Amino acid sequence: MRKIGNLEIEQIAKLAQNDVYQQLGTSSNGLDRAEVQKRQEKYGKNILAKEKKTPLLITFLQNFTSLMAVLLWVAGGISFIAGLTELGIAIWSVNLINGLFSFWQEYQASKATAALNEMLAESSSVLREGKQQDVPAEQLVPGDIVNLAEGADIPADIRLLSSNGLRVDQSTLTGEVDPINKNADPFTGQTDTVSELKNFIFSGTSIIKGNATGVVVKIGMKTSFGQIASLTQNVQSELSPLQKELNVLTKQISLLAISIGALFFLAAVFLVHYPLIKSFIFALGMIVAFIPEGLLPTVTLSLAGAVSRMAQKNALVKKLSSVESLGSASVICSDKTGTLTQNQMTVLHLWTPLRSYHVTGQGYAPHGSIYDGPHQRSVKNDPELAELLAGGLLADNAKIEEPNDKHSGYACIGDPTEGCLEVAAQKGGFNSAAERKQHPRQKEFPFDSDRKMMTVVIEKGQERAFDSYTKGAPDNVLAKCSTYFSAGKSLPLTDSKKAEINAANDGYAKQGLRVLAVAGKILPKDTKASNLEEDQVESELTFLGLTAMYDPPRPEVKKAAAECRKAKIKVIMVTGDNGLTAETIAKRIGIVDRKKNVKVITGAELNKMNDNALKDALRGEIVFARMAPEQKYRVVDNLQQMKQIVAVTGDGVNDAPALKKADIGVAMGKTGTDVAKEAADMVLTDDNFASIVAAIKEGRGVYSNIRKFLLYILNSNLPEAIPSALFLLSGGKIPLALTVMEILFIDLGTDMAPALGLGRQATEKEVMNQPPRSTKEHLINKTVLLKAFTWYGALAALLSTVGFFLNNAFNGHYYPALPTAGWDYRQATTLALGAVIFCQMATVLNCRFDTETLFTKQNFFSNSLVYTGIILEGLLLLALCYVPFLQEIFGTARLLLSDWVFLFCLPLPLILLDELRKYLVRKNS
Known part of the structure; x- marks a missing residue:
């Protein structure tokens, strides 16, 4: 305290x-x-x-000092020293673009305070x-x-x-x-x-x-x-799972690139006896070849594409990295009111001593009817119903507004519990405005927590049976009653009738419904309302009936909850409402298993639990009720200690700490406070839980696309490295099939163009049939490496090397007397370069789908950005072959017709081979 x-x-x-x-x-x-x-x-x-914030300049500079960035600054500097100005400009330009991309991602200064x-x-x-x-x-x-x-x-x-x-x-x-x-x-x-x-x-x-x-x-x-x-x-802002993974990845790749560069430098000096400066340039080519310069732009484009698609599905993302965080979510801690439910209290049942009723329609729109079994009822033909509804309406301080400029639908101004009573009265046949005008209020005894009821004295007129109406907690109201209203008259309230009323109340309460009782009283004639005291009016009441209401679940939530269950995402309701209501709604919409024992923990009970007990509880079916802000924060913190990726929804100021603590905070756009929106990473414009699930699907697609991009760029590393390895192992007798400038052309040009298209690849259908990725799972895993180096990369390396030797043979050159300079050598390296590029065209199409076939109308013709990248690759290759100044810069030459025939024959076999692999994977799974 x-x-x-x-x-x-x-x-x-x-x-x-x-x-x-x-x-x-x-x-x-x-x-x-x-x-x-x-x-x-x-x-x-x-x-x-x-709140203290990191200066903007410091944040900006930090994005240019990562290990990968430093490597590229050094590589560019060495290029300038060696006289390779164009190369230096290209490397530094890529580094500058990467830094700006990173800065833009991180420029999300919090305005919560x-x-x-x-x-x-x-x-x-x-x-x-x-x-x-x-x-x-x-x-x-x-x-x-x-x-x-x-x-x-x-x-x-x-x-x-x-x-x-x-x-x-x-x-x-x-x-x-x-x-x-x-x-x-x-x-x-x-x-x-x-x-x-x-x-x-x-x-x-x-x-x-x-x-x-x-x-x-x-x-x-x-x-x-x-x-x-x-x-x-x-709350310390932590890196998103994707940012952590990218940091690990860049360090791994940078260290690998340095190691390979050092190895090739030593080999060039001691095996081939290259001069130091030439050996540096040779090693530099290998370092740059292994650094994925297009990684950050592709990641950003992929995230931006997902942000655009999510916006169309009512989810506005403030921070790009949050997209993938949501895709990694293993737990969603969700509010109840307005997120899982419609935030529109609705009367579902009415009960009078004569009969019970079911009320149709949901929300504040006065569309629906009142039924006694199959029979529709109204205030015109049912006096018991008329008095019950009139009592609720006239003792009601809320107002229902029709759609206007402020709200697109019907809205309740005031207490939602009272607002739904007006809607029920309208469904029963009352004109609420006319009824209030006809029976104006003379005096009010407001609700207080001791009495748990409120009373109004009205002008009775000819239509109403009572001079005052009382509504409140059933037990408290019933204790003030001595009669009940049935068949148009007041009858003595017997013990058996009380038991019947209590049984009805208990039945509704067990369904998680909120129940109010309504009673009336006939006051002595000529009584002045101003002279009345509370005790005079709230005694010897006539019991009129019960109203049972609830906040109906959103219609889309049940399907979304089922999709979460299928995707192995745990949904935990964390609400300020009472436990019984929370448990009932949780079971009704399917976020907990009805067949299993559901543990409901209140805020008071949570305070008595240590963290170990809380973690044990979090492993089962659980609902949290009557929760305070620091308690919600504690739940999130413990889930994160359990290595869960946690998404949290919220709309109030009280939710801000948990929203900021979570791996991804999701604020409500309609009902959310500015504080909640500022603390959150994402805002739902429709306040709908189903929109979170749609966003998770997009987030999972983003991670998949980044992995596809990595697979694509890694596959070209092997055909880039093999020529250098052959050159070194042969002691220089096998010339370099790819020059340093040609390798850089692949990395900074043809690698990036189609790869950016992979960042916009649509999410595959099966992505929500898999569990969330483990925090131990890395972007580059065994499967990616095997595909990149023993499948796509090996085929590209083989075909590129074959092209190099075939062109030499066509020009009459054979091992060990292969040219190391001149037009024939340049033409052979150009063909090897072309082979790598044409293999890239096949690989980017193969990478679009992990297991789905490319050859369906929807799959083949989707993602025009990939095809734009492929066309751009081809145009760049043509420019290198036929534009004189580019020939001089990159050491390329014109290709013969037979060379082009060879190149155009490469992609289709590679695509068909991978289609066979995908077919076998689908068949076995």
């Missing part, structure tokens, strides 16, 4: 008013000017501290030295006496001194939309969560009804709101 002086906040809540003044060193006249100044110096301003500050009240009405005055909210200090009116934003954590019909929206703190009734009475019970204290109101929340006076207890970062800000700020 947070302490005030030497008392905990719960103890402050238990104090009488005079004791509160004494504890906080204030009085009913407020603080004097000198004391205010003293406390401002001691406690500081009533604002949230700003700024958004939190924007939610705080700007000014407050304060009593100081006995005088009322408006002061900026940031100047409030503990001990200030504050007056708050309806609609006010609450500027600090405040202990109430007096209140009048006070209802507060605490959804920013708790995530639950139902308004909370507050009063100034000393707290007498026990609570595990300070937000449940009835005589405290909290910074960042707002008053939706009534007014109050209170004393400031906590300000700034010490408030409940500030604690959330602190928790959010203290």
Whole structure:
């Protein structure tokens, strides 16, 4: 608990008013000017501290100092020193582009604290030295006496001194939309969560009804709101799974490239006796050949393509790397209200002492009917139904608005529980506006947590049977009843009838429904409403019936939950609602297995569990209820300790710490606060859980595409390395089939063009039939290496080498008397280069699908970017062959017609061979 002086906040809540003044060193006249100044110096301003951020310049420079980047800077520098200006420019340009791509990905400065500050009240009405005055909210200090009116934003954590019909929206703190009734009475019970204290109101929340006076207890970062800000700020931003994997990959490839470069340098010096500078250039070619310069641009394009597709499916991604993180998700911690459900309370059942009813239609739209079995009922032909619905409607402070500029559908203004009663009345045949006008309210006794009911006195008129209507918790309302309404008249409430009512209530409660009871009373004639007391009206009531309501699941959620189960993604509901409702919804939509024992853990129970017990619970079917922000954060933290990749949904300020802690935070676009959206990595524009699942599919596709890209570029490493190996092993008798400049042309030109197309490859159908990838699984695994080097790469190396020797033979040159310079040599290396490029064309088509065949209309003609890359490859090769200045730079020559025939014969056999492999894989699986 947070302490005030030497008392905990719960103890402050238990104090009488005079004791509160004494504890906080204030009085009913407020603080004097000198004391205010003293406390401002001691406690500081009533604002949230700003989060420290890495300077933008440092962030920018960090992207040019990775191991791979340093290697390329050095390689480019050596090229300039050796007089290879074009080569140096090319290498440095690629490095610059890669750095800019990385910087753009990381330039996601968090604005969560700024958004939190924007939610705080700007000014407050304060009593100081006995005088009322408006002061900026940031100047409030503990001990200030504050007056708050309806609609006010609450500027600090405040202990109430007096209140009048006070209802507060605490959804920013708790995530639950139902308004909370507050009063100034000393707290007498026990609570595990300070937000449940009835005589405290909290910074960042707002008053939706009534007014109050209170004393400031906590300000700034010490408030409940500030604690959330602190928790959010203290979350260390971690690298995404993809970023971690790319870091490992670049280090591995860089070390491999350096090792191979060093080996080839030594071999060139001692086996072939090359001069040092020539050996450096030779080794440089091998280093650059093994570094995937196109990796970051391709990754970024792949992520950007997924972002575009996800936006079409109502998921807006703020951070590119988050796309793949979502694809790696093994656990989704989801809110209930508005994400799994529609956030539109709906009356599902009605019950009167004469019969029970089923209500059709969902949400706030007044479309639906009321049925007694197969028979449709309305207020015109059913007096019991009419009084039940009238009682709910007339004792209702909410309002249903039709679609307008602010909201596309019907919306509830006020308490959703009350709003759905108006909708039910309309379904039963009432015109709600006309009914309220015909029976205006004379007096109201507001709901409070002790009575658990509220009552209105109305103008009865000719239509209504009662002068007042009461609605509230069934047990409390029933205890005030002495009769029940049936067959148009009031009858004595017997024990058997009470048992029948309680059985109906229990039955609805076990279904996870929220139940309200409605009762009425006939008051003595000529009674003046203004003279009535609460006890006079709320006694000897006539029981009218029960209303059972729920927040219906979104229609798409059940299918999405089934898809998660198939994809081995665990979905955990984490809600502020009660356990029974949460469990019922979880079972209804299928995020837990109905056949298994489901453990429901409340926030209070979680506080008593150690981390080991929590981890054990997380391995089973589980639902969390009545959760506070720090508890949600703890659940996420423990899941991450279990090596799970965690996605978390949220919409309130209270969700910000967990959203930021998660591997990917998902905020709600419609109902989400700015704070939640800023802390999150992704925003759902439709607040729909199904959109998360669609985004996961895209994320999985991204990882698959990056792996395809790596497979594609790695396959050209072998045909680039083999000529150098043959050259060294033969002691220079077999000339280099590919020159250093030709190798760089492959890496910086023909490698990248089609590879960028692979980054936009559509997600394969089977991707959601597999479990999430293990955190131990790497982008380059045994399968990728085998495919790259013993299949695609080996074939390309073989065909390239064959092309080199065939061209030499065609020109009359045979081993060991092969030319090492001149036109014939240049033509032979050009053919070897062409063979590698044409093999690349086949390989990029083969890499598009892991197991699916290329030869279907949909597969073959999709992804025009790949075909654009292939055409560009061909045009680049033509330019090298026939543009004179490029011939001089790259040492190439014109190819003969027979050479082109050889090249055009290469792709089809390679494609057919891989189609055979895919067929065998499909057959065996």
